[in-house]
Amino acid sequence: MTTPFPSDETAMQAPENVSQLVKDAGNPSLVDLSDALGLPEGGFDAWGTVLGSFLIQFCGFGYVSAYGVFQDFYTQTYLSNSTPSAIAWIGSVSAFLILSVGIVSGRMVDQGAFYPVMKIGCLLQCFFLFMLSLTKPDGYYQIFLSQGIGLGIAIGLTNVPSIAIVSHHFQRRRAVAMGIVVAGSSLGAILHPVMLNNLINGRLGFANGVRASAALNGGLLFIANLLLRTRLPPQPKAVSYTRVLRNSSRDGAYMCACVGMAAFEFGYFFESFYLQLDSTLHGLSQGFSFYSLTIFSSGGLIGRLTVGFVSAYMGIPNTIIGSSLISSAILFAMIGLHSAASVAAIAASYGVFSGGVVAMMGPVISVLTPEISHIGARMGIAFAIAGIGSLLGAPICGAFLTSHYIWWKAVIFAGSVATGGCIMFVSMQFILEMRRKSSSVCFKKADV
Numbered sequence: 001m002t003t004p005f006p007s008d009e010t011a012m013q014a015p016e017n018v019s020q021l022v023k024d025a026g027n028p029s030l031v032d033l034s035d036a037l038g039l040p041e042g043g044f045d046a047w048g049t050v051l052g053s054f055l056i057q058f059c060g061f062g063y064v065s066a067y068g069v070f071q072d073f074y075t076q077t078y079l080s081n082s083t084p085s086a087i088a089w090i091g092s093v094s095a096f097l098i099l100s101v102g103i104v105s106g107r108m109v110d111q112g113a114f115y116p117v118m119k120i121g122c123l124l125q126c127f128f129l130f131m132l133s134l135t136k137p138d139g140y141y142q143i144f145l146s147q148g149i150g151l152g153i154a155i156g157l158t159n160v161p162s163i164a165i166v167s168h169h170f171q172r173r174r175a176v177a178m179g180i181v182v183a184g185s186s187l188g189a190i191l192h193p194v195m196l197n198n199l200i201n202g203r204l205g206f207a208n209g210v211r212a213s214a215a216l217n218g219g220l221l222f223i224a225n226l227l228l229r230t231r232l233p234p235q236p237k238a239v240s241y242t243r244v245l246r247n248s249s250r251d252g253a254y255m256c257a258c259v260g261m262a263a264f265e266f267g268y269f270f271e272s273f274y275l276q277l278d279s280t281l282h283g284l285s286q287g288f289s290f291y292s293l294t295i296f297s298s299g300g301l302i303g304r305l306t307v308g309f310v311s312a313y314m315g316i317p318n319t320i321i322g323s324s325l326i327s328s329a330i331l332f333a334m335i336g337l338h339s340a341a342s343v344a345a346i347a348a349s350y351g352v353f354s355g356g357v358v359a360m361m362g363p364v365i366s367v368l369t370p371e372i373s374h375i376g377a378r379m380g381i382a383f384a385i386a387g388i389g390s391l392l393g394a395p396i397c398g399a400f401l402t403s404h405y406i407w408w409k410a411v412i413f414a415g416s417v418a419t420g421g422c423i424m425f426v427s428m429q430f431i432l433e434m435r436r437k438s439s440s441v442c443f444k445k446a447d448v
Contacts, residue, residue, distance in 0.1 A: 045229045046169035050177050052227030054184035056118075056162040059125065059217040059224075060155040062188015064098060067091035068276040068293045069196045070147070075277060078137050078206060085398030088273055090144050092394045094152035095269060099387030101156025106380025109161045114230050121157030122221040128154055129214035133207045160383055163362045164376045168231035174366060175316060179308030179359040186304050186355055189297030193276075197290040244377045253435075254368045254378070256428035258385040263421025264324055264357050265389030267331050270414040271296070271350055273394040274401070278334070279343050281405055292343050299351020300358070307356035308363075316363045317429040323356030324422040331415035335408050361386070364428075393417075 067090075074087045108117050128150035135142040163181060170177045192213070199209030248254050275296055279289040303323070311319040330350040337343055362379065369378045397410040 043169075045231070046177075048227040049165055049169055049229050050180055052224040052229075053162040053166060053181040055220050055224035055227075056122075056158050057181055057184030058188035059220050060159055060162075060188075061098065061182075061185035063192050063213070063217065064091070064094055064151075064155065065185060065189035065272055065297060066192035066196055066293065067094070068273050069193050069200070069290075071273050072276045072280060072289075073200055073206070074143075076280075079140055079143070081138055082140055083398070083403060084274075084277070084401060085395050086140070088394035088398045090148040091273055092269065092391050093144070093148040094155075095265075096387040096391035097149065097152030098156040098159050099265075099390060100384040101153055102160030102380040102383040103377075104380070105157045106160045106164060106376035106378075106383075109164055109376040110374070112230075114161055114165060114228075117157055117161055118225055118228060121154050122218075122225060124154035124157070125151065125221065126214055126218040129210060129217065133210040133214065160376065160379050162228075164379050165228065165230060166362075167366060167375050175311045175360070175363040176308035178362040178366075179304055179306075182359045182362065183301055183304040183355075185358070186297050186301035186351075189272075190294050190301060193293040193297070194291070201290075244374050245381060248378060248381060251368065253428045253431040254365075254382075256424045256431065257364055257368060258382045260320075260324065260421040260424030260428065261361055261382060261386035262389035263417050263424065264327075264354075265386050266393035266421070267328065267414045267418030268354055268358075269390050269393040270397045270410065271331065271334070271354070274397070274410070275343075275347060278337060278407060282338055284340055284343065288340050288343070292347055295344055296347035296351040299348040300355035301351075303352040303355025304359040307359045310356075311360065311363070316360055316367050317425070317432060320357055320360040320364055321422065321425045321429060323353045323360065324418070324425055327353035327357060328415060328418040328422050331418055332411060334411045334415075337407075368428075389417075389421075 071084070071087055071091060074082070074090075075084055079087055105117050105121070108114070128146050131146040131150065132143065135146060163178060166177045166181055167174065195216075196209065196213060199212055200206050202209070204212065272293075276289050276292050279292045280286065307319060307323065314322070327350055330346060330353065333346050337346060361382075365379050365382045366375060369375050393414065397414050400410040400413055401407065
């Protein structure tokens with residue numbers, strides 16, 4: 001799997017070419033790197049890698065996105081002595097670790113350790129799922145350790161690398177390719193809730209149901225590892241996170257994007273964790289409530305698959321701004337949730353536009369990264385910051401919810417934070433426009 005590819009000699013010389021282009025252009029965000037790097041923009045290895053990354057996302061974030069099933073099951077049955085806020089910490093810590101572990105896994109990808117990281121992460125993912133199946137009712141800390149911490153670290157090892165590796169094969173089609181990859185998490189979020197609801201609440205029960213899902217994920221992760229291919233050689237000198245972090249902290253557009261992502265995640269995980277419970281407690285049938293997350297994730301799949309094509313016309317920054325604005329507005333509509341029609345409308349519409357934001361996270365960080373050798377590091381830092389939103393969103397909203405289930409307080413708080421994220425994306429675009437205008441002035445003076 002580590003056999004060098006014929007184009008690696010070209011890739012070895014890429015950093016010098018890219019650096020020269022950046023110096024000549026004066027604005028890295030305006031440089032088309034595909035020519036300098038000789039990116040194939042297609043082929044069996046490239047699209048095979050996209051499929052492999054799709055499966056990684058299906059089994060990783062797709063599974064975690066189904067935590068609303070566990071939130072409902074734990075609250076009403078398995079951890080009935082724990083509060084909704086305490087139960088939400090399990091899923092929130094898992095989501096936070098998935099994003100924040102990217103700091104480590106992203107750097108290891110830059111250093112050429114892609115294959116070992118993916119293999120270890122996939123094995124640990126299966127292991128901790130089987131450990132979850134061994135936990136006992138009201139064993140809060142057993143579940144927290146296996147599902148919250150263990151599974152979070154395992155998926156975190158594979159999440160950022162599976163997205164960053166797409167940059168080895170695509171530049172012009174990167175938004176479309178990354179959109180397909182993250183659509184894997186949406187498809188997983190569609191199928192996993194249906195499967196888990198029927199397994200856990202069916203004849204198999206919790207233990208055997210979780211084991212069955214672990215076996216399915218194990219087989220798909222094995223196939224994914226056979227498909228994934230790196231293309232660019234490891235950096236001869238390890239990327240300094242201190243230098244990357246220092247440079248990133250001075251990049252206003254990048255920092256605005258990171259804060260915007262964190263605020264979006266805050267609202268996103270509130271919707272993802274509490275939608276099924278909200279439906280159930282509003283008196284809707286159990287059968288329909290079970291499929292509320294599936295409707296939400298189906299919308300997300302549509303959004304993630306189509307947003308790459310939309311961004312080709314609108315641009316990546318404008319696309320993420322529009323998607324975040326509409327998704328934030330839809331969050332406030334949860335106050336009016338009371339019927340099956342309202343659940344379906346809110347779930348589907350929020351899924352479409354929030355899926356657009358999720359699909360654009362990777363591409364927007366790529367746009368804001370001047371050196372392709374720093375993509376893994378910059379994505380790791382960005383997703384770690386975004387992870388703060390996923391860590392705090394559901395538990396804080398759960399505290400506003402209280403044991404009396406006062407939904408409007410939690411909805412307004414989540415919607416307000418998500419709207420703040422949209423404002424940060426607008427600020428990012430404003431900074432980019434100012435850079436482009438400054439660059440145009442410099443070019444005109446140079447021509448004179």
